Amino acid sequence: MQAFSPYSPVPAFRTFHHRRSFPRLLPVHFFTVQCVHGPESFSAQNGVGLSRADWQSSCAILASNVVSQQQSGDLSAGGGGAGHVASVNGHKTNVENLNLVRIGKISDAYNITKLQPKPLTITDFSPAPMHGEKLRVAYQGVPGAYSEAAAGKAYPNCDAIPCDQFEVAFQAVELWIADRAVLPVENSLGGSIHRNYDLLLRHRLHIVGEVQLPVHHCLLALPGVRKEYLNRVISHPQALAQCELTLTKLGLNVTREAVDDTAGAAEYIAANNLLDTAAIASARAAELYGLQVIADGIQDDSNNVTRFVMLARDPIIPRTDRPFKTSIVFAHDKGTSALFKVLSAFAFRNISLTKIESRPHRNCPIRLVDDANVGTAKHFEYMFYVDFEASMAETRAQNALAEVQEFTSFLRVLGSYPMDMTPWSPSGRD
Numbered sequence: 001m002q003a004f005s006p007y008s009p010v011p012a013f014r015t016f017h018h019r020r021s022f023p024r025l026l027p028v029h030f031f032t033v034q035c036v037h038g039p040e041s042f043s044a045q046n047g048v049g050l051s052r053a054d055w056q057s058s059c060a061i062l063a064s065n066v067v068s069q070q071q072s073g074d075l076s077a078g079g080g081g082a083g084h085v086a087s088v089n090g091h092k093t094n095v096e097n098l099n100l101v102r103i104g105k106i107s108d109a110y111n112i113t114k115l116q117p118k119p120l121t122i123t124d125f126s127p128a129p130m131h132g133e134k135l136r137v138a139y140q141g142v143p144g145a146y147s148e149a150a151a152g153k154a155y156p157n158c159d160a161i162p163c164d165q166f167e168v169a170f171q172a173v174e175l176w177i178a179d180r181a182v183l184p185v186e187n188s189l190g191g192s193i194h195r196n197y198d199l200l201l202r203h204r205l206h207i208v209g210e211v212q213l214p215v216h217h218c219l220l221a222l223p224g225v226r227k228e229y230l231n232r233v234i235s236h237p238q239a240l241a242q243c244e245l246t247l248t249k250l251g252l253n254v255t256r257e258a259v260d261d262t263a264g265a266a267e268y269i270a271a272n273n274l275l276d277t278a279a280i281a282s283a284r285a286a287e288l289y290g291l292q293v294i295a296d297g298i299q300d301d302s303n304n305v306t307r308f309v310m311l312a313r314d315p316i317i318p319r320t321d322r323p324f325k326t327s328i329v330f331a332h333d334k335g336t337s338a339l340f341k342v343l344s345a346f347a348f349r350n351i352s353l354t355k356i357e358s359r360p361h362r363n364c365p366i367r368l369v370d371d372a373n374v375g376t377a378k379h380f381e382y383m384f385y386v387d388f389e390a391s392m393a394e395t396r397a398q399n400a401l402a403e404v405q406e407f408t409s410f411l412r413v414l415g416s417y418p419m420d421m422t423p424w425s426p427s428g429r430d
């Protein structure tokens, strides 16, 4: 049996900085990053012909190059100062407007009544990326994370790109390093993942799909470690919450500590040879990092499912030949019973809501602009996120949103996308 080795205690919610076996995309500062490389320039200079690990490293380097170019004032790659219009692979992006919302018809914002003007592109028919490579899907975490499994479920055979933080996964898509991002938004046990709702608002990506992933947690430790030796269990806060009762039932006398992702917890234990620490993570993480499964299926409910959304730079064209869901976010001025009126716009049209979430938004103004790009910062007390079961191609949904717009001061359609119709079943092994 191995002896215990001394270690430094890990403070809760700390981000671990240890040697990683898998390179991950590193954060860049979103609001300072305005230079972008299109996929052509990327594949020509960085990606093609390299191993996956080399390619991922180049991604990280590409991201930091972008920052340093911006910081050193080199605008030649397409960046610019405030108000500069960057050309992103032929798409014009007014970088100053990244966090702005245009006041005007909702149809302008999402082409509700004018779906036709936007020409179809090859991506409307096929998930295959324009650069001819595999679809590149950014996720938060390291290999073995549930988000990686969700990427694989949503896009079989994709090239999953690990990212340090959710913010980085957004940036990877915005900077054309990835084609899609997958983002966990809610769990059947733990509830909403609030931070990701805030990120959806801060960024300009579109929800193009959803996927529900049964989450089957295991308790992992170094080979030879028994549960009596454990002082501490580390994992993603959602995973800790999903296993809270079971950890107590197992009779473990352990502290719980939160880390960035489940698989990262497993990797950390292996990299630091921690004999008194266990991780809550997937069986795949155990295999990848050489840990043993001490207990299997430790989620408090066997129907433990996490819902992920897939994000892309462009929205998909909504259809009516299969069930669609639409996600919106809105805010209203105080004291007008607007929420009741908004909800009635859906109720009168027999549109079912699958989710409603409110997020405090007091301290973060939104700048509303008109067609002439003139506007002012506006504070809203709360942002409301609503998912409803209808496609934006349906007249009833278009009418409902036209009405909602009358009662709200801010409205954005986050996406209209095919519903994941997979029935929720007990979580099997991932």
Ligand SMILES: O=C(O)C(=O)C[C@]1(C(=O)O)C=C[C@@H](O)C=C1
Pocket (backbone or CB within 6 Å): 140, 141, 144, 145, 146, 147, 148, 184, 187, 193, 215, 236, 238, 239, 260, 261, 262, 263, 306
């Ligand atoms: O840490 C991971 O493995 C993740 O993919 C993140 C995450 C989450 O954010 O909810 C995803 C699914 C599970 O619910 C637990 C954790």
